[in-house]
Amino acid sequence: MLARVAYSLYWMGRYLERTEHLARFTKVQYFTSQDAPFSQNLGFVLSSIANLAGMPIDKVEKWDEQQLLYDVILSPDQPLSLLSNLTLARENGRSMRNAISSELWLMINRYYIFARDYDPYYFKTQGLFDFTTKAEEHCALIRGYVDATLTHDETWALIRLGIHLERAAQIARAISCKMYDIFRASNGENDSAMENYSYAILLKLLEAFDMNRKYYKAAPEKKNVIEFLVFNELSPRSIHFNLQQIRYFLKHLGTDNDTAQGQPKAMIKEMLSEFSKLDYEQVEGELQPFINKTLQSIYTIHAKIESLYFRGEDA
Amino acid sequence: MTENHTLFDNYPFDARFFDEVFANEGQIKPLYQNVFGKFNNMDLETFRRLNDYAKQAFLNQGITYAVYKDGHKGAEQIFPFDLFPRIISASDWKRLDEGLKQRNQALNMFIKDIYGDKKILKDGIVPASLVHTSPHFCQEMVNIRPVGGVYCHISGTDLIRHSDGEYYVLEDNLRSPSGVSYVLSNRDAMKRTLSNFFRWSQVAQVNEYAHELLLTLKSVAPEGIDDPTCALLTPGAFNSAYFEHTFLTQAMGIELVEGSDLITKDNKVYMKTLHGEKQLHVLYRRIDDAFLDPLVFRRDSVLGVPGIIAAYRAGNITIVNAPGTGVADDKAICSYVPDMIRYYLSEEPKIPNVPTYLCEKPQDLQYVLEHLDELVVKPVDMSGGYGVLVCNLLSKAEQEDVKKQIQADPRNYIAQPRMSLSVHSTYIEGKERFEPRHIDLRTFTLTGKDREYVLPGGLSRVALQEGSLIVNSSQGGGSKDTWVMVE
Numbered sequence: 001m002l003a004r005v006a007y008s009l010y011w012m013g014r015y016l017e018r019t020e021h022l023a024r025f026t027k028v029q030y031f032t033s034q035d036a037p038f039s040q041n042l043g044f045v046l047s048s049i050a051n052l053a054g055m056p057i058d059k060v061e062k063w064d065e066q067q068l069l070y071d072v073i074l075s076p077d078q079p080l081s082l083l084s085n086l087t088l089a090r091e092n093g094r095s096m097r098n099a100i101s102s103e104l105w106l107m108i109n110r111y112y113i114f115a116r117d118y119d120p121y122y123f124k125t126q127g128l129f130d131f132t133t134k135a136e137e138h139c140a141l142i143r144g145y146v147d148a149t150l151t152h153d154e155t156w157a158l159i160r161l162g163i164h165l166e167r168a169a170q171i172a173r174a175i176s177c178k179m180y181d182i183f184r185a186s187n188g189e190n191d192s193a194m195e196n197y198s199y200a201i202l203l204k205l206l207e208a209f210d211m212n213r214k215y216y217k218a219a220p221e222k223k224n225v226i227e228f229l230v231f232n233e234l235s236p237r238s239i240h241f242n243l244q245q246i247r248y249f250l251k252h253l254g255t256d257n258d259t260a261q262g263q264p265k266a267m268i269k270e271m272l273s274e275f276s277k278l279d280y281e282q283v284e285g286e287l288q289p290f291i292n293k294t295l296q297s298i299y300t301i302h303a304k305i306e307s308l309y310f311r312g313e314d315a
Numbered sequence: 316m317t318e319n320h321t322l323f324d325n326y327p328f329d330a331r332f333f334d335e336v337f338a339n340e341g342q343i344k345p346l347y348q349n350v351f352g353k354f355n356n357m358d359l360e361t362f363r364r365l366n367d368y369a370k371q372a373f374l375n376q377g378i379t380y381a382v383y384k385d386g387h388k389g390a391e392q393i394f395p396f397d398l399f400p401r402i403i404s405a406s407d408w409k410r411l412d413e414g415l416k417q418r419n420q421a422l423n424m425f426i427k428d429i430y431g432d433k434k435i436l437k438d439g440i441v442p443a444s445l446v447h448t449s450p451h452f453c454q455e456m457v458n459i460r461p462v463g464g465v466y467c468h469i470s471g472t473d474l475i476r477h478s479d480g481e482y483y484v485l486e487d488n489l490r491s492p493s494g495v496s497y498v499l500s501n502r503d504a505m506k507r508t509l510s511n512f513f514r515w516s517q518v519a520q521v522n523e524y525a526h527e528l529l530l531t532l533k534s535v536a537p538e539g540i541d542d543p544t545c546a547l548l549t550p551g552a553f554n555s556a557y558f559e560h561t562f563l564t565q566a567m568g569i570e571l572v573e574g575s576d577l578i579t580k581d582n583k584v585y586m587k588t589l590h591g592e593k594q595l596h597v598l599y600r601r602i603d604d605a606f607l608d609p610l611v612f613r614r615d616s617v618l619g620v621p622g623i624i625a626a627y628r629a630g631n632i633t634i635v636n637a638p639g640t641g642v643a644d645d646k647a648i649c650s651y652v653p654d655m656i657r658y659y660l661s662e663e664p665k666i667p668n669v670p671t672y673l674c675e676k677p678q679d680l681q682y683v684l685e686h687l688d689e690l691v692v693k694p695v696d697m698s699g700g701y702g703v704l705v706c707n708l709l710s711k712a713e714q715e716d717v718k719k720q721i722q723a724d725p726r727n728y729i730a731q732p733r734m735s736l737s738v739h740s741t742y743i744e745g746k747e748r749f750e751p752r753h754i755d756l757r758t759f760t761l762t763g764k765d766r767e768y769v770l771p772g773g774l775s776r777v778a779l780q781e782g783s784l785i786v787n788s789s790q791g792g793g794s795k796d797t798w799v800m801v802e
Contacts, residue, residue, distance in 0.1 A: 001589045002576050094377060095552045098565035102376075109377045154589060253589065309589060 001154050005099050007310040008092040009155060013162025015089035020139035021170040022082040025052050026072055027132035028204045052177045054080045066124040073131065074123050082135065083115050101149040111138035157252035164249065165302055168242035171206055171229055172295040178202040179288055199225040208237035226287065227280045239294060240275050247272060253309055264304045271297055322362055322749050323355055333478050333737040334751055335401060346402050353512060354399060359747060366742065369396055369508045378500050380555050380788060394497055395793030396504060397741045401754060401775040405802040411482060412769045414665030417656060419470055419760045422487065422643050424659040426466040430456045430639065440658050441651045446642060448726055450696050453604060453639025455611055455624055462535040463764025466637040474756045476737035483669045483734065485755065489636060489644040491601045494774040495524060495759050496559035501796040519771035519799040525566030527761055527768045532597045534763035535633045543596035546570040546586065550602050550618045560601055579622030582629040599635045607638060646695040646729045647673050669734055674725035683721065683730040687714050690730040705733065705784060736784055741777050753778045755786050772797030
């Protein structure tokens with residue numbers, strides 16, 4: 001497979017996963033704030049959405065609600081919007097559509113056309129739920145076609161690698177953003193009711209609420225939420241699970257092995273080894289630095305993947 | 316327009332043109348009876364729904380092209396598709412198939428000759444000056460003999476049907492003819508949209524084209540390579556024909572490469588893959604000669620591969636079509652193809668050329684200047700309908716300007732009589748009914764080592780604007796599925 005095509009496949013996976021995350025985060029954050037038991041003014045909710053979307057939150061006060069949601073989701077002029085990410089995913093798909101199945105390309109293109117042609121006025125006035133729900137459905141369909149129509153070889157592995165690396169990063173970012181929200185909302189004081197509510201929302205943001213309840217058979221609270229989202233090895237919505245997936249898909253690629261220091265396979269092996277020795281109690285006191293460090297490690301692995309596999313440079 | 320009008324109400328039959336569907340006002344030709352009946356019995360709402368479905372299917376599948384305006388890439392557009400198929404009888408097609416093979420044999424022999432012994436020039440059949448002044452004559456090809464002696468592996472010959480009912484060759488496209496992906500996509504769209512139309516029709520298949528193309532590419536692999544690696548070289552995702560490039564590589568299962576994906580070492584060409592370098596043996600290039608190798612042609616080209624011409628000359632890679640084939644689709648040289656057929660094959664041409672006046676010839680130039688109003692003037696080296704001047708549509712002042720342009724550079728222009736391209740019933744959305752529109756036919760011929768193939772039918776292109784003769788997609792053209800009936 002051409003290195004350029006491999007690069008496009010990997011990024012297509014990342015961009016698609018990012019669109020789903022943006023859709024789900026915006027929807028959950030916006031709609032759960034409508035009847036939140038704790039007063040969350042509009043600026044607070046909007047800044048939380050902007051923060052996760054990677055937009056500068058210091059400008060939030062200047063935006064109106066409709067404009068912010070439009071900028072995060074549907075604006076073609078905002079480089080971090082869902083539509084911009086989807087356009088990049090589709091361009092990556094278009095640039096190597098001969099490498100994927102016609103059916104998968106059709107699904108990606110349909111998702112793109114749906115978003116591109118969505119009526120901005122309807123979106124701003126009443127379409128947020130409809131759009132974000134359908135965007136999530138499009139993403140689920142696309143993942144299905146990735147698994148069901150592609151030969152499970154390098155092409156498939158590269159898309160899945162992109163998906164899981166992006167998901168691991170987005171989970172870490174979502175945890176980090178929510179912890180920042182809690183810090184802001186509590187004004188530094190201990191407010192366990194507000195904190196537990198916020199962690200329950202975090203589960204919903206990551207589509208992990210139901211499985212968390214099923215797993216713990218208890219109300220969500222900081223410990224079981226962080227444990228579930230960071231260390232659980234079976235939940236597809238945990239960092240640990242996605243790191244395992246990254247390791248699995250990396251095995252399909254490249255010529256490095258997991259003993260080659262500083263190279264992707266060795267790095268992910270080391271990271272997983274560290275994760276398997278940790279539990280909530282060990283990181284509780286330094287949770288934010290731990291999440292930051294995890295996110296940084298994921299980004300470093302990404303950089304090594306790019307340089308070694310796609311640019312042919314010695315990592 | 317009322318809801319209960321039929322799709323053919325007030326069909327404006329025009330006796331000046333050969334109508335493919337109607338023999339006379341209200342009288343349908345036998346070849347079209349069945350298809351016409353199906354459409355004529357369809358209510359407007361049903362047709363609208365089918366038409367919208369077909370358009371949406373093209374959009375969803377990304378069957379689009381990019382239009383360039385003022386040097387900038389425009390939005391992707393669907394190539395407009397008309398549901399009423401163009402039908403060619405088995406007997407007409409048999410003659411066209413033979414004529415296209417004959418023409419391509421002669422053209423390949425001509426290219427081989429002018430880069431070799433130059434007999435046809437020495438014998439005065441084709442003026443040597445015409446060949447050596449062609450911008451597409453490629454000095455690097457002199458005395459190179461490609462595998463199987465094939466220079467032009469893929470050619471697109473444009474045919475028209477005049478008011479006398481005869482088919483004529485309008486021009487040859489011997490560099491990178493495009494459009495075949497629309498032929499295959501149109502057929503798919505037709506089968507999905509009007510599936511019951513095919514049940515009672517004996518229509519020749521077109522979907523074997525990709526397989527035939529792959530066999531053609533493999534047949535011209537360098538000597539000693541039994542299992543060649545083939546790839547298609549694209550200028551990139553912003554090229555107007557990019558959909559076709561992806562379509563063909565997917566259909567053939569070969570790699571779609573850009574110049575930056577390839578490197579040359581020791582006069583061999585390699586692809587940069589995830590697992591290192593892999594040698595390439597046959598390259599179907601969809602970029603012009605000028606951009607192919609910055610070491611030989613344009614130094615500023617970033618689309619090509621430095622050193623590929625040296626690898627080609629060393630016999631380590633086959634370039635499809637060979638560099639320098641464009642010399643034979645120079646519109647001035649094209650006018651000599653009937654003479655080439657007689658010279659090389661000792662046969663009479665089976666498909667005549669549209670009569671062509673070479674402005675370089677003094678007597679032709681005089682005729683052109685005196686009869687400009689009756690002629691269509693074309694630059695010899697442009698394609699896509701660009702530069703074509705239908706002179707009776709120009710003002711007197713514009714005609715005078717054209718005369719000055721021709722006189723300043725007569726070698727660069729040819730002129731042809733205004734041929735009455737045949738018309739075909741075509742659905743006009745704004746009017747919600749069928750009307751006659753001018754059409755042509757781009758055919759596709761493959762030539763490999765000891766093999767040749769003509770795609771049954773081809774791309775029927777439609778000038779959607781009323782009265783227009785320009786069928787190119789870049790200038791408001793559309794297309795139809797083309798049915799070749801099987802006996």
